[in-house]
Amino acid sequence: MNRTMSALFVVAALALTGCATHSEPATGTNTPAAGFPVTVTPTGGKAVTIATRPTHIVSLSPASTEDLFAIGAGQQVTAVDKLSDFPATAPKSDLDAYKPNVEAIAARKPDLVIVYSDTNNLVAGLEQLKLPVLLLKAATSLDDAYGQLALLGKATGHSAEADKLVGDMKSQIADVVAKTxxxxxxxxxxxxxxxxxxxxxxxxxxxxxxxxxxxxxxxxxxxxxxxxxxxxxxxxxxxxxxxxxxxxxxxxxxxxxxxxxxxxxxxxxxxxxxxxxxxxxxxxxxxxxxxxxxxxxxxxxxxx
The missing domain is CATH 3.40.50.1980 (Nitrogenase molybdenum iron protein domain)
Structure with a gap:
């Protein structure tokens, strides 16, 4: 394995792994199914239209799994990949984000799939099955991370919760930095x-x-x-x-x-x-x- 590929492997592995020891965020309650259909556009990606409020979400991104539960959409998540270890209540499955299998994902009957990378043309495979899929790559800045939270809020019917969380995060971070x-x-x-x-x-x-x-x-x-x-x-x-x-x-x-x-x-x-x-x-x-x-x-x- 050459040096460049080794670096990419390390980065991808660390973005998907790790054990958490913190307390779990509350899953919250579902908000009314209003404002659908919605169209969202990930950074650097194409617009995705979600016809109805999703209730069978599959997440193959540990970071997005954390986002979903933090904004109160946890009850809509029915399966996450085997490396999504936080929160502990996330419905972990044998789905593999490194070696994604379109048929295995489709068997979960999702109405929204969230992925971290387009390994093996995963996105095209899911789209062929008419499954809405959001490709949310690793954030490159805090603003990008905030943007993904807002996007997931809109995609799941939890915009108000996502906006509040982003505001709280910005406030806490600004306070810590100012006091240091x-x-x-x-x-x-x-x-x-x-x-x-x-x-x-x-x-x-x-x-x-x-x-x-x-x-x-x-x-x-x-x-x-x-x-x-x-x-x-x-x-x-x-x-x-x-x-x-x-x-x-x-x-x-x-x-x-x-x-x-x-x-x-x-x-x-x-x-x-x-x-x-x-x-x-x-x-x-x-x-x-x-x-x-x-x-x-x-x-x-x-x-x-």
Whole structure:
């Protein structure tokens, strides 16, 4: 597997995996079936018309699953892929987002399908069966994440709930950022122990940018938004903060980082600023991005 394909695999895997330990959002109650049919247009995609308020939604995107339950559409979701682990009440199935099967999805008799990627021409296959399908790719910014919540609200008949959630998220994030003093700190965000990381252009990179942090991966110009840094590059950069987004998947910790050859001398290690993140919170762009913002804020406040 070449370097580019390895990076894409890591990013896709982390966007779909991770174990959550937070409390579950309330599913809410269904709102009246008003305003249908509706037409929604995902970012960079084509318009999709939904004839009636969906009651048999299938989600093959863990981030979208979280969105649906957070806006009160959980009762309309009848099946989610096997990696949708939050909330715990989500109707997990054997559907595979990595290897989607059109027939298996159709057998669930959905009236709306939500997918994360168009693997194996999945969208065209579902459209041939006259099944409404929304392709919601990984958000590239906070505004994109808010937009997906609003879109799902409109698509499911929960626009008011989605708008309120977006407003609450914006308010909470703004409050956390305002209360966190800016410091001239550098950081390294670890996707996997073999050095895959993110640049400031990514969704998670923009979260760090809210606090004015400098990303050491940005210096690896020309390597894409998800470059692989060598251990020597990280050691040479000597970041003030190291954030681990591979704690659940790969059992990485402050101790394992300190044990790596040469890493024990890093400022982040010596000062106790190796931060363990919940993998799924750090890789999804749903409502729990607020938790990620709070985790980064706490790390910045502690660091010197």
């Amino acid at each position: 003093a800016k410091k001239p700190l550098s950081y390294f965000h670890e996707l996997s122990a073999d050095g895959y990381t993110v640049t400031s252009k990514t969704f998670v990179g923009q979260v760090y940018g809210l606090f004015g942090l400098r990303n050491v991966a940005d210096a690896a110009g020309g390597a894409g938004d998800y470059p692989q840094l060598s251990a020597e590059q990280v050691v040479a950069a000597d970041p003030n903060l190291i954030f681990l987004a591979d704690t659940t998947c790969c059992q990485q910790s402050a101790a394992t980082v300190a044990a790596r050859p040469g890493w024990g001398t890093l400022k982040a290690v010596r000062n106790g600023n190796v931060v363990t993140l919940d993998d799924s919170v750090a890789s999804r762009w749903g409502p729990r991005v607020v938790d990620l913002v709070k985790a980064v804020a706490a790390a910045v406040q502690k660091a010197s």
